[in-house]
Amino acid sequence: MSELKRRTFFKLGLTGALLTAFKPSKAAELMEEGVNSSKLRRAIQPMVVSTWNHGLAANEAAWETLSAGGNALSAVENGVKVTEADISNRSVGIGGLPDSSGKVTLDACIMDENSKCGAVACLEGINHPISVARAVMEKTPHVMLVGKGAREFALDQGFDKIKTPVKEAKKAWKEWKKEEKRKSPEINHENHDTIGMLAIDQFGNLSGACTTSGWAYKMPGRVGDSPIIGAGLFVDNEIGAACATGMGEAVIRIAGSHTVVELMRQGHSPQKACEMAVNRIIRKHDNLENLQVGFIALNKFGEYGSYSVYAGFNVAVKTADKAELEDAPYLMEWE
Ligand code: SD4
DSSP states (O other): OOHHHHHHHHHHHHHHHHHHSOOOOHHHHHHHTOTTOHHHHHHOOOEEEEESTTHHHHHHHHHHHHHTTOOHHHHHHHHHHHHHTOTTOSSSGGGOOOOTTSOOOEEEEEEOTTSOEEEEEEEOSBSOHHHHHHHHHHHSSOSEEEHHHHHHHHHHTTOOBOOOSOHHHHHHHHHHHHOGGGOSOOOSTTSOOOEEEEEEOTTSOEEEEEEEOOSTTOOTTOOOSTTSBTTTEEEETTTEEEEEEEOHHHHHHTTHHHHHHHHHHTTOOHHHHHHHHHHHHHHHOSOOTTOOEEEEEEETTSOEEEEEEETTOEEEEEOSSOEEEEEOOEEEOOO
């Protein structure tokens, strides 16, 4: 048994023992009284949580929407648009790194409190994939459009074209291509920077958004978890919401974000639900090398949690009282 595996089993053993001490979260107790109970409504305060340090700026934009009386759906859309527009961000939107053929293909999805959802995948050269995803949700009978169809729809809807990759991303791709031994896609803690955002508004409604340029130098046509409802993002307004970042293939295998929400439905806190989902991913994979995945979750009551396979993941939190970046608890240190 490799050293990595031995350590993993040891740590899993510990976490497993902790997880057996099941304790219903505060939200679960309150929800027993009904999701519309006045006690629950009074307890709800608007808040936003999102993945990684770019979440701080995105949260500010989301908060502007929430504090102006806007709903959670518009808050998450406006929030992640900040990251999509950031030309220096190599993993989301316009500044994203390309696939192995040099093309930047963008993935995004959005989901609201009525379980309405929209998504785009493999979208090329269009500004703000998250807003295209919202347009798919609001203006078509479908949930997901991909590739050429998604692009045509976006142009039809008046979305702006963008030129990708940006100069620096193209330079990075050319360097990657030059190095013969690095011909496989790159998955490491530096390029798992998808933004996933969850918000609760003054009405106590939840929405979420997730947007990414995906796994750097991926195979052309590859789609990760980020635009897949239930994998990269899931919202159930009765319970809570969750989103994922990291190696999308691993998240898809356990329908990650849906799993987190269902664990919250069973009474687990958002924190515990994220931990259980990460542990499920660990159990389903033999090779954990570079398998970074992180989840964040927010329940109906405004409790949140986060957890990742490896160290380094963080969650940006914004409420009326704070705007902070918190390190997520994790299972393992990088070698
Ligand atoms: C994906 N979850 O495409 C994304 C990866 C990621 O920045 O987080 N990239 O699999």
